[in-house]
Amino acid sequence: MPSSTTDSAPAQKNPRGLARALGPAIIVACVVLGPGSILTSSKVGCQFGYELIWVLVGAGILMIGAVATSARVGVSLEGTPCTELANRLGRPVAAVAGIAVFLIASCFQFSNNLGVLAAIEPLIDSAPADASGSSGMGLQDYLLIGLNFGLIACLFGFKKLYQPIEKLMMLLVGLMLVGFAANLLMARPSILSFLAGLVPSIPEGISGGFLPVVKEIEPSSAGEAITRTVVDPWIAVQGLVVTTFSIAGAFYQAYLVKEKGWTATNLRQGLTDSVAGISVLVGISLMILVTSAAVLSGNIAPTELKSVADVAQQLEPLFGSTAKILFCIGIFAGAISSFLVNSIIGGTLLADGLGLDARMDSKWTKLFTVAALMIGMIIALTTSSTGRVPLIIFAQAMTVLGGPILALSLLYLALQRSTTGAPRTPAWMIAATSVGTLVVFALATRTAWTLYHKIQILMG
Numbered sequence: 001m002p003s004s005t006t007d008s009a010p011a012q013k014n015p016r017g018l019a020r021a022l023g024p025a026i027i028v029a030c031v032v033l034g035p036g037s038i039l040t041s042s043k044v045g046c047q048f049g050y051e052l053i054w055v056l057v058g059a060g061i062l063m064i065g066a067v068a069t070s071a072r073v074g075v076s077l078e079g080t081p082c083t084e085l086a087n088r089l090g091r092p093v094a095a096v097a098g099i100a101v102f103l104i105a106s107c108f109q110f111s112n113n114l115g116v117l118a119a120i121e122p123l124i125d126s127a128p129a130d131a132s133g134s135s136g137m138g139l140q141d142y143l144l145i146g147l148n149f150g151l152i153a154c155l156f157g158f159k160k161l162y163q164p165i166e167k168l169m170m171l172l173v174g175l176m177l178v179g180f181a182a183n184l185l186m187a188r189p190s191i192l193s194f195l196a197g198l199v200p201s202i203p204e205g206i207s208g209g210f211l212p213v214v215k216e217i218e219p220s221s222a223g224e225a226i227t228r229t230v231v232d233p234w235i236a237v238q239g240l241v242v243t244t245f246s247i248a249g250a251f252y253q254a255y256l257v258k259e260k261g262w263t264a265t266n267l268r269q270g271l272t273d274s275v276a277g278i279s280v281l282v283g284i285s286l287m288i289l290v291t292s293a294a295v296l297s298g299n300i301a302p303t304e305l306k307s308v309a310d311v312a313q314q315l316e317p318l319f320g321s322t323a324k325i326l327f328c329i330g331i332f333a334g335a336i337s338s339f340l341v342n343s344i345i346g347g348t349l350l351a352d353g354l355g356l357d358a359r360m361d362s363k364w365t366k367l368f369t370v371a372a373l374m375i376g377m378i379i380a381l382t383t384s385s386t387g388r389v390p391l392i393i394f395a396q397a398m399t400v401l402g403g404p405i406l407a408l409s410l411l412y413l414a415l416q417r418s419t420t421g422a423p424r425t426p427a428w429m430i431a432a433t434s435v436g437t438l439v440v441f442a443l444a445t446r447t448a449w450t451l452y453h454k455i456q457i458l459m460g
Contacts, residue, residue, distance in 0.1 A: 024256035024270075025067055025277025028249045030169040030337035031345065032063070033176070033281050034108065035115020037243030038334050041285045042311045044236050045292025047302040048205060050190070053197030055237055056289060059244035060282035062439060064274055065432025066250035069414050071270035072425050074254030075262055076418035081254050082352035084413055091355060097409050098353015100402035102372065104248050105346025109376025112342060115335035116144055117380065120328075141381055148377045151340050152370055161360045162259045165341060172337040173280060179330035180287040189294035206233045210442075212450045214457070230453045238443060244285060247406045247440055252345045254413075255352075259360050264422035288330075343372035404444050407437040 044052055077084050086094035120140040158164055212232035232238075257270060292311070305311050311327065344360065347369030352358035358365060411433050414425045 024071065024253055024260055025273040026173060026280065027166060027169050027256055027277075027341055028067055028246075028253050029277045029281035030172060031252070031341045032244065032246045032249045032338070033284060033334050034112055034243075034338040034342070035118060035331055035335045036108075036111050037285060038115075038288055038331055039305075039311070040236075040239040040243045041288040042292045042296075043302050043305050044240055045289040046296040046300065046305055047236060048203045049293040049297040050193040050197035050290065051201060051203040052236065052240060053194065053286065053289065054200045055240045056244060056282060056285055057198065058200075059241045060278060060285075062432065062436040063245045063250060063281070064278045065429060066245070066247060066410065066436050067253045067278055068271055068274035069425060069429040069433045070250050070253035070410060071257050071262075071274055072267065072422070072429060073410065073413045074257035075264055075267060075270060076420055076422040076425070077413065077416065078419045080258065080352050080358050081251065081409065081413055082349060082358070083355075084416070085409055086355065088416070089412075093409075094355070095353045097405055098349045098351070100405050101248055101251070101349035101353075102346040102368065104402045105342050105349075106372050106375045108338070108342050109346070109372050110379045112335050112339050113144060113148075113376045113380030115331060116147065116339070117141075118331065120144075120332070144377065144381065147336075147339075148373050152373060155340070155366050155369060159361065161344075162256075165344075169337055169341070172333045173284075175333040176284050176330050176337070177280075179326040179333070180284055180291070182326050183330075184287045184291045187291045187294040189290045193293070194290060206237065208233045210234065211446060212453060214453050228457050230450055230457070232446075232450060234446070238446060241439065242443060244282065245436065245439065247403045247410070247436065248345065251406045251410055252348070255348055255358070255360075264418075264420055267422060340369075340373075343369045343376070346372040403440040404437075407433075407440040411437055 041056070073081060079087065082094040082098050085097060117140050120143060154164075155161070208231075212230050212234075214228050215231040217227045217229060253274070257266075262270065296305075296311075344365065347365045347367070348358050348360065350368045351362065351364040356362070356364040411430070414430060414433060418424065
């Protein structure tokens with residue numbers, strides 16, 4: 001672990017020192033910016049144009065506040081977050097938080113695997129179907145297996161994981177910036193429409209109450225039964241918030257600053273890192289949304305975007321075959337950037353919650369990380385390509401169920417007195433985290449209500 005002196009405030013006077021300071025939040029941004037967020041931004045831009053840009057920016061501000069607060073917690077308290085929870089509230093509370101994050105990471109890992117498959121499939125031929133109509137293992141499946149086991153080899157091969165992960169994340173962010181910025185420049189979006197999208201407003205396509213409702217659909221022909229489905233006009237807004245404001249990713253920032261070796265002398269760096277790192281996340285998502293708004297909105301129905309390949313193919317007539325390659329590179333980089341670190345988050349929090357060694361290089365963290373990797377890979381490989389995108393969105397929505405536990409834990413730890421000599425958490429961070437906590441609870445309520453209706457429909 002680097003010493004605190006290597007990352008002290010004066011080091012920011014040169015570019016290399018600044019790059020080192022930007023590490024932790026860049027890692028968090030890469031975890032959040034997965035295939036689900038890329039696809040969600042594309043579909044929202046296609047459906048609503050520029051009108052929901054303000055939602056994305058607002059979610060980014062909440063994420064900056066939560067990440068900055070978590071960094072302050074990591075510097076201010078001697079123990080790791082779950083250890084501090086165990087010491088102050090009891091081991092069961094810490095265990096619940098750790099298990100919740102592990103489950104969230106496993107769901108997210110499933111979507112990351114699907115994202116890698118979705119990025120690979122448009123560029124290679126799929127496995128041929130057999131006589132029964134089902135297809136066997138294709139090249140993309142073997143590549144996915146190789147990727148997972150290659151990451152496991154790296155996991156146990158590196159003695160100090162933090163530094164290579166930080167460098168890899170910066171490389172992948174660069175690939176995403178190049179791929180999506182190139183598409184944005186070719187799209188030539190409207191500056192005035194972009195500025196108008198920063199003003200909060202509700203698009204015409206969003207109406208009804210805050211909670212989802214059940215709608216009965218009349219049969220198209222005689223003899224068919226009436227079908228019931230859950231209708232949620234606000235799902236686009238929730239999708240943008242969930243795929244930008246990740247309380248699990250923010251919570252992990254406290255662990256990253258400890259891996260980095262930051263102390264009370266690095267508080268200013270922590271704030272700079274949080275603002276810059278999350279701004280990169282929001283900036284890339286904005287590029288994708290604005291490109292989709294400029295090119296796809298009004299030209300195709302959002303329902304036609306059933307996969308990331310569909311998004312790339314819709315860009316191809318205007319931009320040429322290069323668009324498909326660039327978009328798939330961006331999707332692939334987004335999936336890989338969150339692939340390993342997302343599993344490490346789950347492994348770290350589970351180890352810490354159970355009272356085990358939670359360092360990134362500990363055997364328990366690595367074993368639980370492998371478990372999250374395997375869960376995601378196995379589920380992805382046993383899921384047919386039909387309906388793959390809805391599964392990605394469902395996995396993203398599942399993350400909000402464990403969110404309230406983490407949001408309350410982060411807020412509670414931020415209010416504790418420092419044990420390292422650092423000053424108290426600033427009032428604006430507490431305020432931002434409090435607002436974020438309310439948003440997390442609101443999203444959890446909506447998701448729980450949706451699941452309640454779906455279970456009712458399934459049970460008849």
